[in-house]
Amino acid sequence: MSVYLNNAATSWPKPEPVARAVADFLTNGGANLGRGASGARDIGTMSLVLDCRIKLAELLGGYDKDSRLVTFCSGVTEALNVVLKGFFESKTRSGCKVKFITTSMEHNAVARPLAALKERGAELVILPCVADGTLDPEVLALALSKDCAYDKARCIADIVVLSHASNVCGSVQPLEKIADITRRRGVPLVVDSAQTAGVIPIDAAALSLSALCFTGHKGLMGPQGIGGALWKADFASEVLPLIEGGTGSFSHLLSQPSDMPDKFESGTPNLPGIAGLFAALSWLAATGIDNIASHEKELGEAFLSRMRRSPQAERVTLYGLPEMGENRLGVFALNIGGCDNGILAGKLSDAGFDTRPGLHCAPLAHKTLGTLPEGSLRASIGYFNTKDEIEAFWDCVESLI
Numbered sequence: 001m002s003v004y005l006n007n008a009a010t011s012w013p014k015p016e017p018v019a020r021a022v023a024d025f026l027t028n029g030g031a032n033l034g035r036g037a038s039g040a041r042d043i044g045t046m047s048l049v050l051d052c053r054i055k056l057a058e059l060l061g062g063y064d065k066d067s068r069l070v071t072f073c074s075g076v077t078e079a080l081n082v083v084l085k086g087f088f089e090s091k092t093r094s095g096c097k098v099k100f101i102t103t104s105m106e107h108n109a110v111a112r113p114l115a116a117l118k119e120r121g122a123e124l125v126i127l128p129c130v131a132d133g134t135l136d137p138e139v140l141a142l143a144l145s146k147d148c149a150y151d152k153a154r155c156i157a158d159i160v161v162l163s164h165a166s167n168v169c170g171s172v173q174p175l176e177k178i179a180d181i182t183r184r185r186g187v188p189l190v191v192d193s194a195q196t197a198g199v200i201p202i203d204a205a206a207l208s209l210s211a212l213c214f215t216g217h218k219g220l221m222g223p224q225g226i227g228g229a230l231w232k233a234d235f236a237s238e239v240l241p242l243i244e245g246g247t248g249s250f251s252h253l254l255s256q257p258s259d260m261p262d263k264f265e266s267g268t269p270n271l272p273g274i275a276g277l278f279a280a281l282s283w284l285a286a287t288g289i290d291n292i293a294s295h296e297k298e299l300g301e302a303f304l305s306r307m308r309r310s311p312q313a314e315r316v317t318l319y320g321l322p323e324m325g326e327n328r329l330g331v332f333a334l335n336i337g338g339c340d341n342g343i344l345a346g347k348l349s350d351a352g353f354d355t356r357p358g359l360h361c362a363p364l365a366h367k368t369l370g371t372l373p374e375g376s377l378r379a380s381i382g383y384f385n386t387k388d389e390i391e392a393f394w395d396c397v398e399s400l401i
């Protein structure tokens with residue numbers, strides 16, 4: 001038996017058209033983007049990339065559905081680096097101090113760039129989340145009110161960056177309330193949607209997000225190595241590019257173009273990745289993110305109910321929120337009394353069940369959940385899991401502990 005319960009790391013399997021689209025691009029398309037003589041294959045690549053931007057803007061609430069405000073890079077890690085470091089560089093050059101405000105549940109994709117920027121002089125405020133991994137919006141409101149959100153006189157530029165949902169325990173932050181606070185205070189809000197894009201509905205423009213960073217290979221169901229950001233136009237104009245180079249446009253200039261999306265897209269993009277992502281987004285649109293969310297909620301409920309019916313239930317500690325709901329994904333961090341989570345994950349793997357043990361690139365989150373230093377065993381469900389697989393997982397756990 002082979003059961004994949006590591007969808008928080010990367011979704012698998014992918015919808016069938018995804019691999020076909022990657023192969024088709026490499027076999028029949030293959031032209032570079034804006035770097036040819038506009039033959040049919042060049043135009044094919046241009047339309048593919050444009051269509052993929054449009055689809056992302058439609059699915060994730062891009063501003064005015066403007067494809068120019070969707071930029072590609074290798075994934076959410078790179079997108080967060082581009083946004084956070086580019087904002088820091090821009091404000092620092094104009095003589096401002098930057099104050100980054102984040103949470104105690106962040107993945108290292110947020111935590112490490114911020115730690116590096118702190119070394120370079122940024123102020124860093126890490127807001128404590130409660131034990132279930134959620135942030136009380138009042139804590140954010142208080143953090144902003146102390147130092148005035150965007151204090152032009154003292155030239156302190158605040159910026160809030162956080163993950164929409166925890167990759168460790170599946171807790172979803174109250175993004176509407178958070179966005180309401182940052183919008184009223186005029187503070188940019190940057191969101192890491194690694195765990196939520198494609199899994200629950202997101203509308204970046206309705207939330208007035210400054211940048212929504214996404215990765216293609218998790219809930220968006222695409223291949224690895226493709227991701228990017230949806231930008232608010234005025235915020236994009238405030239951010240300096242992290243990487244300069246050829247864009248296939250404005251080639252007479254030695255300076256990086258300021259036009260979107262070229263400003264943040266130097267070098268040849270991952271075109272096979274974009275082909276796969278576009279196929280995945282088309283599948284998502286046809287399936288419906290609402291339907292995906294309710295299906296995963298049902299699977300999550302089955303997981304929790306089977307866990308609680310286990311004769312070994314008393315030995316199981318579940319972290320994060322106890323029930324499925326709007327603020328919980330099907331990402332379950334567990335520890336089982338008397339078991340080392342790494343050894344248990346190894347035994348599960350030998351039996352055909354893929355999970356992930358340890359710290360999940362998120363030591364801050366584990367500190368918040370009280371699971372340092374050992375971390376936890378994470379089982380994360382995806383659209384293609386079944387209730388039978390969940391039953392089999394718990395049967396197997398019971399036989400191993």
Ligand SMILES: Cc1ncc(COP(=O)(O)O)c(C=O)c1O
Pocket residue numbers: 008009074075076077078107109110163165166167192194195215216227
């Ligand atoms: C919340 C969160 N942020 C960032 C990342 C990094 O994603 P990628 O490796 O695709 O850049 C992950 C992946 O595990 C994640 O779960």
